[in-house]
Amino acid sequence: MDAELRAAVERALGGAVGDMRSLAGGDINDAWSLRCGGTRVFVKARRGAAPSTFRVEAQGLRWLAEAEALRVPRVLAHGEDPPFLALEWIEPGRPGPGFDEALGRGLAALHRAAPEGFGLSHANFIARLPQDNTPAADWPTFYWERRLRPQLRLAERAGLADAGLRRELERLAAVLPQRCGPAEPPARLHGDLWSGNLLVDEAGAPVLADPAVYGGHREIDLAMMQLFGGFSARVFEAYDEVLPLAAGWRERTPLYQLYPLLVHVNLFGGGYLGGVRRALSRVL
Template sequence: MREALREAVGEALGAAVRDARALGGGDINDAWRVTLADGAAVFVKTNEGAPADMFAVEARGLAWLAEAPPVRDGTLRVPEVLAVGERFLALELLESGPRVADFDARLGRGLAALHRAAPAGFGLDHANYIGRLPQSNAPAEDWATFYRRERLEPQLAMATEKGLLSAGLRRRFDALFAALPERVGPAEAPARLHGDLWGGNLHVDAAGGPALIDPAVYGGHREMDLAMMRLFGGFGRRVFDAYAEAWPLAPGHEARVPLYQLYPLLVHVNLFGGGYLGSVERALDAVL
């Protein structure tokens, strides 16, 4: 960690940085285990090229999740925000331990309770980021409008600007948009979403319980988080069964999985390139 960042982190935390050890696993940011002069250990992520508000809105997202009952009662953990600056975010250090026997069931029940902590509407009162991509959350009156306007359309525009989206693929999305109000499922209240819930953003804390990190929060359809969880693996069958026991899903939810995987797949196209376009095509095949 550069000296200027060490000084900024120490000043924000009220104790000088004695040691900063690099941690692996971050695609977007650098991650550090920081030991302070008073002996306290904290987790710090840094990015000297980050947009000025990126860490601030992540901190707001963590706090928004922490308001929910399953975090307050300890079913789920979310790291506490300790300090934030334009180039860093300092969080409670969540040490890891072996999973408790009912880890998957706790995670499933906890996610259902998190989703039930309904926000005011579809969207959020501020924009944020998914990975390093901007994510608009302008409120919408209904979920189909929000999903098209705030999720799929911006990613399609970005992919078009990068020269990754063919005219034929764009026409297929236009066909989907014409049918979207009938495809999104029965009307439901907005859910409090993590927003980027792949296996890398699930952590096991020192007590062996589930913790959620690196969110991209908003009020949306609860099947969005569940579809993302199924996209790249990392979640056991018991997680989904426990979720359904706590809050059964609406009829047709299995058929909607590829619909709600389109957003993270398009995000991956824009983050990592056209190698994900085949997955986008296959998801469209399943919903058109």
Template sequence: MSSMRFTDDLGSSHGWRLRRGVLDDGREVFAKVGAASEMFASEAAGLRWLGEAAAVPEVIEVGPDRLVLSWVREERPSPAAAERFGRSLAGLHRAGAPGFGAPWPGFIAELPMDNAPCDGWPAFYGERRVLPFLRLARLPAADAALVERAVERFPEVAGPAEPPARIHGDLWSGNVLWSGGGGVLIDPAAHGGHRETDLAMLELFGLPYLDRVLGAYREEWPLAEGWRERVPLHQLHPLLVHVVLYGEGYRGSLMRAVRRVLAL
């Protein structure tokens, strides 16, 4: 890589510094810099994998203490950009994955996730996503018992079996940058998963013109019957992550989603 100088400090996030810089060839870049972590290599692997089928920043450099990406010039979202993003997201999911999981260590924010393969999505989601974060969340015993009951129901309520989709894995609105007339994906927790997971995450915190995104997605690749009722199922893991990271304020949302899963 050509040499780089930092031009702007963009603050911090989850223990690493965010910097804007320029290479000596004039290209603008974005960098995450921090203590040595497997997270940087994991994110780079996920971006390269997603980039085979979707718009992502180019990985310029990755090392134990930094990740340097091409700078994404943002623009205002529009209905047309949202529809283009919906179609491209369907194409990404359709690109598929060898199995549920990934061959690199998983991370969401600074929290590690087990990406080891599992036999079927309900088992993967329960054993690799929900239960590990339930242990970290330290919920009251009664709440934890309800979450465990919901996990037991995953095989019944997950809907028709689908092949592993190539998913972003942490697709909240802040990880979609509007650029080039569509959406560019950043900060992935990429793995082979269920495509409804990405859509449920978009709904959790909202996205401009989400109805256009979902409409275009469904035109490109229709969703299985009952997908709307399964949204709370796919939101259990990100809500548990937020309880672990940010505490009691997300407990109510989590338990509402748990009760909706139990009522399916």
């Protein structure tokens, strides 16, 4: 942590920091554990990040916490110049015997704490990519206009997507109202729920981190959870016991994995295009 960032963190927290340790594992941000006033704190930052990056992440964490469904790290401070976020330290633990059930039931409770509509009052980010949350009247419109189409355009500008991929995605856009499943109210989404964004606290309970929140279809979170694995069948069973899933939800999983797959194309390159095309082949 450089002197400028350290000074900004100390101003925001209202005291000197010490016992600082660099943390490994982040793909996007730098992170540290430190002490301030006898309390351990988690801080993350990224050089060159948009000034609003951690402000909107803080808003997202608070928005999730409002549902009182699953534990979310408490926001202590954030800054824009330089950009950083300070959160309560979550002491790592091991999953307790009821972890999977608690996660499934808690996620159902989170989704049931419905927002006002499909979208959000402000834009935010998924990883380092901008995420437009301008509300739409219905879910299929939102999913195409605010999720798939913007990622397609980013990939085209980077030379990663060709005319063939555009044609396939536009074919999908034409039938999205039929492919998106039964109409449902918007759910309060984490928005980037892979296993790396799920922590385990000292009591063995699940903790949500690094969200990309908005009001959307609840199957978005479930599809992301299945994209890279790490979640047991019991999580989904427990979810379904609390908030039963609509028929065909498993068949819609590839549809809702298209967004994170396109995000990965734009973050990490064309190696993820094969996954995009495989998902498209299962929904067209």
